[in-house]
Amino acid sequence: MENYVIEMLNIRKEFPGIVANDNITLQVKKGEIHALLGENGAGKSTLMNVLFGLYQPEKGEIRVDGKQVAINDPNVANRLGIGMVHQHFMLIDTFTVAQNIVLGSEPKKGLKIDMKKAVREVQELSDRYGLQVDATAKISDISVGMQQRVEILKTLYRGANVVILDEPTAVLTPQEIKELIVILRTLVKEGKSIILITHKLKEIMEVCDRCTVIRKGQGIGTVEVSETNPNDLASLMVGREIHFSTDKKAAEPKETILSIEGLTVQDSRHVDMVKALNLNIRAGEIVGIAGVDGNGQTELIEAITGLRKKSAGKVTLKNQDITNMPVRAITESGVGHIPQDRHKLGLVLDFSVGENIVLQTYYQKPYSKGGILSFKRIFDKAKALIEEYDVRTPSHLTKARALSGGNQQKAIIGREIDRNPDLLIAAQPTRGLDVGAIEFIHKRLIEQRDQGKAVLLVSFELDEILNVSDRIAVMFDGKIIATVDPKETNEQELGLLMAGSKLEKEGAQN
């Protein structure tokens, strides 16, 4: 018999109206990095919360080191040597690293907390696993990557043998991801086992030994990573073939829809973030704005949509001057906006999905007549869009907060496209989403283009820009410094441009 440190056998977990986990089996060997792969909302987090004692399964059994256990709260999980690093860190900003780590199991000297001992122990642990954490630093002073290591240390301090990491790389920079991978390998070398919850295939291929796939709450199976490839994993995860490069026919750009002339925009500190920028977008084309975060992309979009004041310049939509219009007038004149931050701008999380579907149109007929809302009409529309855009939600009355990121985004995209705008602005539309949802969203953007709409795509992901755009405008320091054809460029060239170096073969646009 194999030597499993954790076994979850035939787990079933139900919530009102939904089966989150159905017959899922996960077996983790000692000393391996085991990936748990699935789309957003497939039930990965639920399964891990069952293992961590936050939820009780309706069916199935859990074994730790071969012995059957009942984990009915996180303290039991801790005692069994299971530790979890959540996606959103649970740290107290004003405490030091050591204070955070010992919180709840403080070493004591009489009645007093023995802080010296705490610092020493934490520092020893950190050094042993090569985490390079300063035990006396304040949480608010250290980077996100460091904070994540503090979370890992917290589990180790509590004697974890198995560390669960929930989407650990979502918040990290590429450099930090590399460092995390080194840390994970060290942990395994020291005899720990790791469960990595992720939907990033690249990472699985790079660090994991085996991978368990779940899809729509069902256990699909476990594969050896060395015997598979990203394409197969993706198909397992979504249940069909996935095309990493999106098929599309050549663009047929027509008349100019959006024209930006000499636009200057300041951020809230009154620093010019967009500097005399010029840009045209025509009907039937997707213009991708490539650039490193913080080069004025956010301010540009906020200025076009009226959310931010323009200090100079002119914005024209279909020959209509929209420069100084309020947000609603701009929206009504034909702009759809899929915002970068869906929780802050795109949704009222405490409203139901149905109420969010009409966030831009609630005041119009037939949803509102004489100031009275027709919830029948609102919910009819919501049900139709939920169906059409494959928003997975128990019902249109479910709070938007309860949906997974991908489904929240689909609801927003459905809402914005359904208004049939001439210009569709998509800011980071696929951030944090899995391949299935990304493919879906890219298809929708291209569909809009094919219907003769102008699409403005802002993304920090070069793959996305190269795949989807018909024309790439590189933004650096508040200006468009080059416009290139995606077919004639590559990641290296774009990378250089984004860093501010000029293009030689063709003059910059302005």
Next chain:
Amino acid sequence: MFSSTKFNFIIPIISVVLGLVAGAIIMLIFGYNPILGYQALWNGVFDSGFFMSETVNRITPYILTGLAIAFAFRTGLFNIGAEGQVLVGWIASVWVGTAIDAPTILHLPLALLAAGAAGAFWAFIPGILKAKLGVHEVIVSIMMNYVALHLTNYLIRDVMTDNSESTEQVKQTASLTNDFLIGLTGSRLHLGFIVALFMVIVMWVILERTKLGYELKAVGYNQHASNYAGMKVGRNIVISMVISGLFAGLAGAMQGLGSFGTAFTNTAFSNLGFDGIAVALLGGNNPFGVILSASLFGFLKVGALNMSTAGVPNEIIEIVIALIILFVASGFIIRWALLQLKKGERK
């Protein structure tokens, strides 16, 4: 598993029971008989039509101040200024009730309107300051409470009367009292409860059925998303405060045109507005929940007056009320306990 709506209902009920039990324990500790005490409390309300009517009169303004606070809460604001809005509403209703001659069909609505408008104006000031300058509404409205207290005292003493502590009675054409009801109960029972119940429906309709309510709630939940959707965030904050103040101002009219028929100088706050916070909290910020919690508060406050007949000091009821609020506020503990019980059953 309980749904959250069920919790919203169960937690206040459990809190009330726990509050009463804790009150009984306190009575026992101090050597009083809790059964006799609570019996006196009950009899204090239900023994006579007179006291039942007094209780209704007590409940009526509680409903309105409860609505005021609940409405503000639901739209993301904390209107701690309901107290001051009650006072200005009270005096505005009495002013119109004493200074104007008109038939009832005009006079009474006008007096009510004046009360609502005065309360609304009093809430408009913190609203506009929050919308334009970002000043927190709690700070401004607490200060507005004191302004209202001293302003109304000044108006009564030096403007409406000649250095008297109380105005004259409002004219019968502006009064909420009704000969039929008085004859029936021999009490001061007035028609204000109809106004209060009507406003419960008004609040529900605004919040749950109108475009305005949708906007107000959206702004309360997420100002950024509301702005993105083209709503005017500042305007909605002001409207929300104004509607909340209108409810509180009407509570003042219940006193001015109903229970007392006059306005008098106060050395301290009436506490109607502050108690409204507790009413809203216990009622789960739901307009219909507010009816229930206001009823409980009215019942406890009136019944307590009779507890001294059982030799129990009526202050005990203030402790019970405080404990109920404490239990509601720590509702998550009750929720946790219920879930543990549920777990235990399944095993």
